[in-house]
Amino acid sequence: MSKQYRFPENFLWGSATAAYQIEGSPLADGAGPSIWQRFAHTPGRMLNDDNGDVACDHYNRWRDDVGLMKQLGMQGYRFSVSWSRVMPEGRGRVNPKGLDFYERLVDTLLENGIQPTATLFHWDLPAALDDRGGWLNPDIADWFGEYSEVMYKRLDGRIKRWATLNEPWVVTDGGYLHGALAPGHRNRFEAPIASHNLLRAHGKSVQVYRAVGKHEVGLVVNIEPKYPASQSPEDLAATRRAEAYMNRQYLDPVFFGTYPEELREIFGEAWPEWPQADMDLIRQPLDFIGVNYYTRNVARHDEANWPLKVSPVRQTQHTYTETGWEVFPQGLTDTLTWVKERYGNPKVFITENGAAFFDPPKAERGRVRDPLRVSYLRQHLRAVHKAIEAGCDIQGYYVWSLLDNLEWSLGYSKRFGIVHVDFETQTRTPKDSARYYASVVASHGEAL
């Protein structure tokens, strides 16, 4: 008798995307440019000089894409709002056609019995705000609060679950410390300031929601559990630094009002003293936490690896994805039980989980075989179930991603979708993983 995988009655099964990765038409109908529009059109920043001018053409094909979600039996859909489509300069003027796009999308999702979850910021900051310093300007907390209020007032009620930010760690580490992501800065002094202002903006948005919203608001973070390469004092300390830097840097301020002490050790003179008023602003009670999980990290001390002094150790016994991430489903169970134990078992949605494996550019006779992704999803959904059995309050799962899309500076070279996109013709073809996931959803997990 195979194990029965029973999920909570109200467990929500969905898929996730993000605006700049799927929409295309970044400047259509009065939209303003984002920093990703700029970054993608800066020579040398994007693999193969790819950009989001077309992407999955979701801005025009959104109705068919909702039909695809319906066909797959999706119960939820997590998408992001392009701030500069709604407010072209990021503040002040609202672009009615930008708002209309999201209103039509949400209404059509609801008509098809699909619960919308909106992320207000998924990396595509309005370029006009970046010109004013962007995340380095403390005023951005108020700018984000103003944008949040526009969205909350227009769509709250139809959208009953909001995420303020997607992965402040990636925005900071990629956009301000190492420079691989927009806006492409590489500055040890800027990174803590950007990170802190991201959290301040999150706190401001939650305050605004408490004033005008009636449902749920939360924060989406990426968590990558860290395991020491050895029990040497150096590797144990390195693991602690890595764990503080990625996994505690955002949830500790939100839940405890304090940063991990390791951050001063990591950034040294570049780590400011933060005003208590800021920490009070950040520490707004939340209705849920979104956890994005992809892989784990085995950490060793590496004196040469600035500024963390940590390097990953490749694990030869496991499969790796096209993005170089180890397939390690136990890490998802460990992550979820760690969140439960450290932060008091908050309501959690797994807001992203998925993998890029090689898929052909074109479907073959209407089919895309992706056994590795089927296996990845099966293993990770079983890992979720294991966490639920351990008492974690996990209330939903969104596979990343519904569609093959623009993988940021890696362009279209990495395919995460359960639905294949032929970027020459925009033809969508559900992969075997889509059929598998649809069967899991239809059986509420029993087909795992």
Ligand SMILES: OC[C@@H]1[C@@H](O)[C@H](O)[C@@H](O)c2nc(CNc3ccccc3)cn21
């Ligand atoms: O890379 C896959 C997805 C990406 O397409 C999403 O927009 C983003 O939310 C996302 N976050 C992660 C996890 N964290 C991460 C770690 C290092 C670099 C980039 C992302 C993976 N992904």
